[in-house]
Amino acid sequence: METLDLSVIDWSRAQFAVTALSHWVFVPLTLGLGFIMAIMETCYYRTGKAEWKKMAQFWMRLFAINFALGVAGGLILEFQFGTNWSNYSWLVGDIFGAPLAIEGIMAFFLESTFFVIMFFGWNKVGKGFHLTATWMVWFGTTLSALWILVANAWMQYPAGTSFNVDTVRSEMTDFWAVIFSPMAISKFFHTVTSSWIIGSAFVIGISSWYLLKKRNVEFAHKYSLNFWFGRYCSGNVYW
Numbered sequence: 265m266e267t268l269d270l271s272v273i274d275w276s277r278a279q280f281a282v283t284a285l286s287h288w289v290f291v292p293l294t295l296g297l298g299f300i301m302a303i304m305e306t307c308y309y310r311t312g313k314a315e316w317k318k319m320a321q322f323w324m325r326l327f328a329i330n331f332a333l334g335v336a337g338g339l340i341l342e343f344q345f346g347t348n349w350s351n352y353s354w355l356v357g358d359i360f361g362a363p364l365a366i367e368g369i370m371a372f373f374l375e376s377t378f379f380v381i382m383f384f385g386w387n388k389v390g391k392g393f394h395l396t397a398t399w400m401v402w403f404g405t406t407l408s409a410l411w412i413l414v415a416n417a418w419m420q421y422p423a424g425t426s427f428n429v430d431t432v433r434s435e436m437t438d439f440w441a442v443i444f445s446p447m448a449i450s451k452f453f454h455t456v457t458s459s460w461i462i463g464s465a466f467v468i469g470i471s472s473w474y475l476l477k478k479r480n481v482e483f484a485h486k487y488s489l490n491f492w493f494g495r496y497c498s499g500n501v502y503w
Contacts, residue, residue, distance in 0.1 A: 276348040283344060287337030290330050295409060295456060296463020297327045298402035302395075309395045318483070320398075321386070323467065328383055331405075335372075342368075359425055359436045360415055363443075367411035375404025406456060413451045414443055421447035 301323045308316035342364065345353050353361065381389060381397035389397070418425075424441030425434050436442060474484035 280341075280344050280348050283337060283340050287334060287341055290334035290337065291409070292455070292459040292462045293330050293466055294327065294334050294405050295459035296461070297323060297330065297466060298405050298463075299460055300463050300467055301327055302398045302402045305395050305398050309391055322483070324383065324398075326470075328379075331379065354433070356434045359418060359422075359434055359442060362436065362439070363411040363415040363418075367408050367415075371404050371408035371411060375401050375408065378404065409455060409459075410452055413455060414448045417445055417448035417451050418442055421445050423447075 301320050304316055304320040304323065307313075308320055345360075345364070378397040378400040382394065382401050385394055385397065422434070423445040424436060424438035426437045427433075428435050442448075471484040474480045
């Protein structure tokens with residue numbers, strides 16, 4: 265009789281934990297920073313001032329680095345669902361796999377498509393279309409978080425599900441109950457609003473670091489901090 269090798273489970277857990285933790289370092293900042301740079305470009309679109317464009321492009325570069333690292337970790341996690349936890353994926357794949365598939369087809373392709381326009385299209389498309397692309401990148405990242413959190417919430421609160429004794433698998437009975445479960449709604453709004461705070465802290469933190477090092481003082485003091493403490497999208501730049 266074969267015995268269960270617990271070391272395989274332990275290593276699978278450890279590998280998945282490392283991937284998930286490293287991936288989650290980048291996800292909240294992507295959500296928060298994407299919203300901030302979209303607002304900054306909106307201010308540039310409304311006022312026409314180069315200061316706002318400079319700010320949007322600066323944070324957009326940091327967003328791109330963070331976005332690339334987050335995507336790399338996310339793709340690995342997707343594969344680990346089918347490798348490390350293949351039995352689990354087979355058991356609940358009808359429910360757990362649906363939000364993940366929608367996230368990949370709808371949200372990830374949406375943000376990836378408009379990311380190219382946003383990052384490389386400053387001098388190739390009009391201001392209005394570029395602004396739309398930036399907002400669509402933010403919308404795509406937020407939509408991606410929604411479907412991932414729906415899948416995560418289902419594991420904590422398995423709504424809209426029944427167990428089929430014939431196939432020995434869990435099956436979805438109510439798609440809308442899975443999406444709008446109390447756990448999914450609370451997780452989504454908590455995560456998104458918390459990410460906005462993280463993005464704000466990131467912007468202020470880097471600006472403060474520039475001030476302490478006396479580097480790019482004009483940018484850090486006059487432009488970046490003005491976004492948070494000056495008049496929102498005004499025609500004037502304070503300080």
